[in-house]
Amino acid sequence: AERWEMVKSNISHALDIANNMNVISRLDKGQELLGFESGNPCLLLSNIAESSEVLAESLGMSLQFQLTCNTTQPVSMPIISIRQVVYNLVKNASIHSGGTHVMLDISVNPSSQDKAELSLAISDNGSGLSELESKRVFGRFNRGSSKADGMGIGLAVSKDIAERLNGTLIYSDTQQFESGACFTLTLEAAYVEEDALVTEPLASNGIINRSILFAEDNPSIRLLTRKILEKSGAVVDCAEDGSIAFDILKQKHYDLVITDIMMPNMDGYAFVQAARRSGFNGPIIGVTAATLGDEFNKLKELGANDVVSKPINIDAINSAYDQAVRNVL
16 A cells, blocks of 8 residues: 555656646747636635645645635636646645645635636745745746755746736745745636526536546556546546557447547547547547647547546546536436
């Protein structure tokens, strides 16, 4: 069990680095952020908070969150990008702060007739930063005085994403604890019309007892993802690439297909297209290390129901599966 936890940690760390480096590359190329979702801002952000609590606990930290909601009017928000920033900040606090507790303070307030202001503050009870460190904290590959593993890019990526969203990400001393750091993400989200939203979601158990075909060429990621899915109650078959996955799909029924995008022999794009042309009409979810670019739209155009980012978040998988089932109904 101890060895498995170490392997899982190493895989997660490698995925984090790959994802952040990919975001840096795409931001530098001026590619747009995607992954917007519409709905009650408090519900959308509470899902992020609950996932953050699980993340912090997995890293040995205690996380509490509080949500102040002064408007429940539906908004359109870049949920994947916000989740990426919060994930980076919570992980940064858990690994590098030297503290034991994290507080995620979320507030939603009307800022104008057309928009709401979203504020997410992540505080820790660690040692905080010196004045010199605070001035350099958002620099790429800046690790400050931390002795923990890392490349010093998570905060830089988060800052770049915030600015691309026309928002801000700032550092300050914590107000929640006697000492420590606080990073606050602030941005605006446009209101949307009620009639443009999906009605109240149907009750669902997500992927519990569902049969899943998962295509991924990287053996470590394949093993980790399979364990995550099976731990959540799914029955999982795996394939090393899209070609093998397509052969399996022609012989056996599955409730859900999850596929990586970049694979040898047959990539995720070709696999999704082949699956739809062969008559498979069940939910298909793509997974990618990118949080921006054209992967999301391209895969959906070929027949995928949704695309989620690596490392997979089981809440995101359940949500995408439930949404796909509701659309069929």
